[in-house]
Amino acid sequence: MMDRARELDAADAIAHFRDRFDLPDGVIYLDGNSLGPLPKATRERLHRVVDGEWGEGLIRSWNDADWIGMPQRVGAKIAPLIGAQAHEVIACDSVSVNLAKLIGAALSLNPGRNVVLSEPGNFPTDLYMIQGDARVAQRLANREAMIDALDESVALLLLTHVHYKTGEMFDMTALTKAAHDVGAIVLWDLSHSGGAVPVNLNGAGADLAVGCGYKYLNGGPGAPAYAFVAERHHDNFSQPLTGWMGHAQPFAFSDEYEPAQGVKRLLAGTPPVLAMAALESGVELIAEIGVDALVAKSRALSGFFLDCLVSSVRGEAVEPRTDAQGSSFDKLRTNGWDLNLVSPRDPVARGSQLSFQHENAYALSQALIARGVIGDFRDPDILRLGFAPAYLRFVDIAESARHLAEVLDNGEWQEPRFQERAAVT
Ligand SMILES: Cc1ncc(COP(=O)(O)O)c(C=O)c1O
The missing domain is CATH 3.90.1150.10 (Aspartate Aminotransferase, domain 1)
Known part of the structure; x- marks a missing residue:
């Protein structure tokens, strides 16, 4: 051989x-499906960010090096890897935190429903985040019974596209359609998909998605994750972690929360610049390979x-x-x-x-x-x-x-x- x-x-x-x-x-x-290795360019990028942008530029780098724009900029670079438009993806927080935000978003898009459907044996954090939302009733169904378990009480179908343990892949288009047929929103966890398997969120008509930065995107240990919201929902969704970075005008320092437009609304706190820089470098390399x-x-x-x-x-x-x-x-x-x-x-x-x-x-x-x-x-x-x-x-x-x-x-x-x-x- x-x-x-x-x-x-x-x-x-x-x-x-x-x-x-x-x-x-x-x-x-x-084990690059668990923690991707170090791209050589990332070491150089981090030196530049630490020595130049942070060491020399200090607080000026929020504007001069566009640190403030990193979540959208990195999200836009991830978008083509998952069949999304640039302004539909944002890089921030962990997958777990983004799940909590997007479960909330799904409830806001589907008022009057409270069931979140998933499968037993899904990645634990996906199930834990469902269980942690006091408004939600969790329903679990095996793969073979998934479509039958969809009914008009289901607010959200939350599935991991590629199963972390077995590597089995769901048919994203078919399940998204089945969920839409009963008026449910769909949230795909792309942690084992982005950068490794073909993903076409908009082709499948998906509503929401999250994915991991430290696996196939080689963003480094604990790298920020990403979140996707389809453009058609941008004006209508809300999310529960209403931090200042997701405000329409964070530097107006107003007492009243007013959500930013689109996926920027998913931001909560200050972006972790060093981790974002490493993620950006990893994503650029994967995008270059194609x-x-x-x-x-x-x-x-x-x-x-x-x-x-x-x-x-x-x-x-x-x-x-x-x-x-x-x-x-x-x-x-x-x-x-x-x-x-x-x-x-x-x-x-x-x-x-x-x-x-x-x-x-x-x-x-x-x-x-x-x-x-x-x-x-x-x-x-x-x-x-x-x-x-x-x-x-x-x-x-x-x-x-x-x-x-x-x-x-x-x-x-x-x-x-x-x-x-x-x-x-
Ligand atoms: C499918 C899936 N979702 C979520 C996570 C965890 O994401 P995070 O640690 O960013 O919250 C993992 C980690 O391996 C995963 O495999």
Whole structure:
């Protein structure tokens, strides 16, 4: 498989972008779906912002370096990656905080309704934010029952487009339409989508969206998130975190709140300039590579990983089979290893990741990390490998599949040092 990997790398039109990232030697990084690596330009950008704009410019930089315009400027750069118009996206706060604001926005757009529909097993913060809004009644439905669970009491359908654990992707257009048919608003969490899979919010008729800055956008640890509100709602929505930066005239210092126009209304407090600068640099790099090329390579990488893994199986055959619950994806069982693929086999139906169920997935992930292959673990039994296309090579994929096969074959994961759990998994 290594020869094939070299051929694929030689033919890869975006291979050279790997040099734009600072990647440590001896590491194969399969966790860009959790924390993207450091773009070299970001280090330089932060030096400029710290030494020049902050150190020299001091408070003048709010105007001179347009710090004040950063949330809109960075939002506008994210917009083409998610099929939005520039003035529909703003970069601010965390995904969690933006969820709270947009749940409030949905209620304001749909007065008289209070049900928020989501799925069990959605990313916890999405569910917690629903549960934390005292006005809301939460309703959960499994994927197969989602459309039936939509009725005229539903104010908001809140779903994560690409599932963080399994990588399964919802049909954004179909679900948005089904929600609109009963008069519900739709909010998409794009945390595992933006910069990695095709997203066309306006093409799908979406109302609201949020997404993460520190995963595929490589904005740095704890980077600001982004929020989208479709233009048709700009005049009519309100949101509960009515801070001064979302005021029509923050520097008029008036006693009465008056919302700014459009997505600027989503701002609450002062933008974190250093974090915004890092996010802007990450977004510029992803935009320069282009989503189409990223998506095509992401699918090729994860498909190649499966080919490599399957080619290392000795003995019993690898068989796709259908999940007992009748779910839409097949499972791949490598009999000797007891490793089940829980991501869809069809690359078009999944995000930029492959997730494997294994009884000892945590120890497996630790044994891989000790070999320099960094993926992660999601409780209780999922080994998650992310295939961020901006910097991974096909040779990395062949190598990481070989490491996984070896760790499974020789039982290395059973060593006691791989059993202890750290605070962050
Ligand atoms: C789907 C999804 N939503 C939200 C979050 C958390 O976002 P934040 O930490 O910015 O609140 C994550 C983090 O991994 C996620 O995967």
